[in-house]
Amino acid sequence: MPTPWIERQAAFIDHAVRAMGRRRTHQIGLWLVYTLLVFLLASVMLFAHALRHEARLLLQDAPELVVQRLEGGRHALISETHLQILHGIRGVGTITPRLWGYYYDPVSRANYTLMTPPANPPPPGQMTIGAGVSRVSGLTSGDLFSMPGSDGIKRTLVVRDLLSAASELVSSDLILMNAADLRPLLGIPAGWYTDVALTVAQPREVNKVAEKVMQRMPDARPIQRQELLRTYHALFDWREGILLTLLGVVLLAFAILVWDKASGLSADERREIGILKAIGWQTGEVLAMKLWEGTLVSMSAFLIGYVTAYVHVFVTPAPLIGAVLKGWAVLYPEFVLTPRVEGLQVLTLFFFTVFPFIAALVIPAWKAAITDPDAVMR
Amino acid sequence: MIELTGVSKIFNEGQPNAFPAVDGIDLLLPSGEVTLFTGPSGSGKTTLLTLIGCLAKPSMGRIRIDGQAVSGLPERFLTALRRTTFGFVFQKFNLIHGLSVLENVMLPAAPLGLPRQQVMRTAMEILEKLDLTRKAHARVEWLSGGEAQRTAMARALINRPRVVIADEPTANLDSRLGSAFLQIIADLRHDGHTVLISSHDPLVLHAPVVERVVTMRDGRIVERG
Ligand SMILES: Nc1ncnc2c1ncn2[C@@H]1O[C@H](COP(=O)(O)OP(=O)(O)O)[C@@H](O)[C@H]1O
Ligand SMILES: [Mg+2]
Numbered sequence: 134m135p136t137p138w139i140e141r142q143a144a145f146i147d148h149a150v151r152a153m154g155r156r157r158t159h160q161i162g163l164w165l166v167y168t169l170l171v172f173l174l175a176s177v178m179l180f181a182h183a184l185r186h187e188a189r190l191l192l193q194d195a196p197e198l199v200v201q202r203l204e205g206g207r208h209a210l211i212s213e214t215h216l217q218i219l220h221g222i223r224g225v226g227t228i229t230p231r232l233w234g235y236y237y238d239p240v241s242r243a244n245y246t247l248m249t250p251p252a253n254p255p256p257p258g259q260m261t262i263g264a265g266v267s268r269v270s271g272l273t274s275g276d277l278f279s280m281p282g283s284d285g286i287k288r289t290l291v292v293r294d295l296l297s298a299a300s301e302l303v304s305s306d307l308i309l310m311n312a313a314d315l316r317p318l319l320g321i322p323a324g325w326y327t328d329v330a331l332t333v334a335q336p337r338e339v340n341k342v343a344e345k346v347m348q349r350m351p352d353a354r355p356i357q358r359q360e361l362l363r364t365y366h367a368l369f370d371w372r373e374g375i376l377l378t379l380l381g382v383v384l385l386a387f388a389i390l391v392w393d394k395a396s397g398l399s400a401d402e403r404r405e406i407g408i409l410k411a412i413g414w415q416t417g418e419v420l421a422m423k424l425w426e427g428t429l430v431s432m433s434a435f436l437i438g439y440v441t442a443y444v445h446v447f448v449t450p451a452p453l454i455g456a457v458l459k460g461w462a463v464l465y466p467e468f469v470l471t472p473r474v475e476g477l478q479v480l481t482l483f484f485f486t487v488f489p490f491i492a493a494l495v496i497p498a499w500k501a502a503i504t505d506p507d508a509v510m511r
Numbered sequence: 512m513i514e515l516t517g518v519s520k521i522f523n524e525g526q527p528n529a530f531p532a533v534d535g536i537d538l539l540l541p542s543g544e545v546t547l548f549t550g551p552s553g554s555g556k557t558t559l560l561t562l563i564g565c566l567a568k569p570s571m572g573r574i575r576i577d578g579q580a581v582s583g584l585p586e587r588f589l590t591a592l593r594r595t596t597f598g599f600v601f602q603k604f605n606l607i608h609g610l611s612v613l614e615n616v617m618l619p620a621a622p623l624g625l626p627r628q629q630v631m632r633t634a635m636e637i638l639e640k641l642d643l644t645r646k647a648h649a650r651v652e653w654l655s656g657g658e659a660q661r662t663a664m665a666r667a668l669i670n671r672p673r674v675v676i677a678d679e680p681t682a683n684l685d686s687r688l689g690s691a692f693l694q695i696i697a698d699l700r701h702d703g704h705t706v707l708i709s710s711h712d713p714l715v716l717h718a719p720v721v722e723r724v725v726t727m728r729d730g731r732i733v734e735r736g
Contacts, residue, residue: 136624137623137624137625138624140624140625140626140627141621141622141623141624143627144620144621144622144624144627145621147621148618148621151609151610151614152609154609155608155609401608404605405607408605408607409618410590410593411566411593411599411601411605412593412594412599412618412619412666413590413591413593413594413595413619413622413670414590414594414619414621414622415587415590415591415622416586416587416590418621418622503586505566505567505568506566506567507558507561507566507567
């Protein structure tokens with residue numbers, strides 16, 4: 134019969150809510166600490182996860198091998214002659230010369246990456262900008278934007294559209310334009326390029342190919358995707374480690390709080406449980422009431438903490454933890470992470486916050502409920 | 512009918528400070544009667560009522576309620592008996608602070624799964640009989656002694672128990688409220704309840720509603736009348 138069951142649970146919830154109402158200040162304090170903890174933990178987890186995912190996307194699209202040229206230790210341009218040399222190396226697949234550079238915009242005080250995409254560049258006089266550029270500079274479709282070239286002459290381009298990309302980290306600071314516009318801006322003459330992206334016919338031979346490039350072109354600096362990957366991870370894991378250590382301290386504080394609650398019911402609570410037992414509440418019914426109390430407090434704290442963390446990380450640029458975790462991307466203008474939530478992560482957080490809390494509430498109540506209620510007679 | 516055979520309660524059993532608060536009691540309490548347990552303070556009245564009301568288990572002996580042995584039953588059955596068979600009015604009332612009179616009175620019915628409206632109606636009827644309608648929504652910590660006691664009585668009656676147990680019911684009342692309480696007992700008797708009272712108050716001892724007096728000393732029955 135479901136109706137009596139519902140009536141019973143409603144009565145237990147009713148009593149649990151009233152019981153909490155009587156300890157209002159204490160309950161609200163506890164709830165706030167709890168929500169804050171979930172918020173912080175969830176922020177780091179969501180942020181770290183989304184960032185790692187974006188880094189993976191970024192590197193997945195990165196070429197297996199990039200060849201730059203150095204002259205006296207400085208980055209130098211690559212000419213058609215160099216491309217010919219690379220063409221002659223066995224094991225090299227496609228060769229894509231790239232045109233790109235940085236532009237510091239003094240108005241918005243941000244660094245942008247200027248680039249000519251290998252396929253479908255915007256027509257001359259137009260540009261496509263990343264979401265971060267749009268946010269920082271306020272530019273949208275149809276706006277005009279002037280940049281001084283390396284010759285000192287200003288060039289004005291019109292914003293054709295915004296980049297739509299799965300990952301803002303990859304695209305946030307990009308300005309795409311035609312080679313005809315980019316060359317004078319960066320001062321790169323025709324026939325010269327910033328660097329070269331190579332694919333390798335046999336991915337396992339990427340080391341060998343890199344070695345051959347060094348032999349044929351002594352001033353070349355080949356960069357493998359694997360090396361980038363390792364650098365990202367090392368740096369990133371280290372930062373996440375620091376944050377998680379800090380959060381460990383917070384978690385410890387929470388554990389102490391929970392322990393404090395677990396190690397002693399107040400005399401009032403103990404008396405109340407004795408009375409409930411004496412007037413005919415079963416041990417299980419006292420526990421059901423406590424379980425509702427724990428569920429209401431912890432679920433609401435968890436939900437609100439998690440949703441706030443989601444907004445913090447994915448809607449605002451994570452002002453509270455972004456500075457630490459994004460450190461390696463300081464060159465980029467502000468970017469907002471693409472929402473990514475992993476079920477397992479939500480579950481982990483749930484288990485580590487909700488269960489200890491409910492246990493800390495229910496176990497002492499259970500201990501009080503199984504003792505003879507005759508003490509309330511005196 | 513409640514039947515006690517050789518019932519004892521020894522506190523701190525097996526320790527040097529072991530103390531027999533109730534010591535080998537044989538007693539027969541017919542249904543529908545008002546019995547008073549009297550005797551000096553410390554004679555074991557409260558302890559005996561706790562044993563009869565299934566709030567504690569005897570160390571020795573057997574208690575039968577309507578022929579059913581209860582002393583050996585698991586906790587869950589004792590709780591069920593407390594819920595349906597007994598209604599307690601504790602000496603210190605034991606109302607739950609922070610709740611209203613009505614909420615306190617409804618509390619024993621919460622686990623029954625009855626519709627809330629129905630429980631509330633029953634509670635209001637009982638409160639009316641006990642002249643507490645005006646106080647139904649007052650918080651119990653602001654009640655006077657007499658009001659608190661009638662609230663405790665209303666709570667004891669909500670699940671329509673057959674046996675009402677009241678421990679030192681007049682201890683916190685003046686003689687006028689004491690008489691009012693005895694009138695409530697008379698009404699319960701009239702409605703067919705079995706009533707067990709502990710008291711050393713002469714007012715109760717000489718009340719006409721009391722049919723049976725059991726006098727105790729040092730955990731034993733010294734006189735029955
Ligand atoms: N939990 C307990 N532990 C030890 N002694 C107890 C306990 N409860 C009661 N007693 C003792 O048992 C005796 C009987 O107490 P009680 O039943 O309360 O007597 P009464 O109600 O007649 O005053 C008293 O001496 C009291 O001190
Ligand atoms: Mg007593």
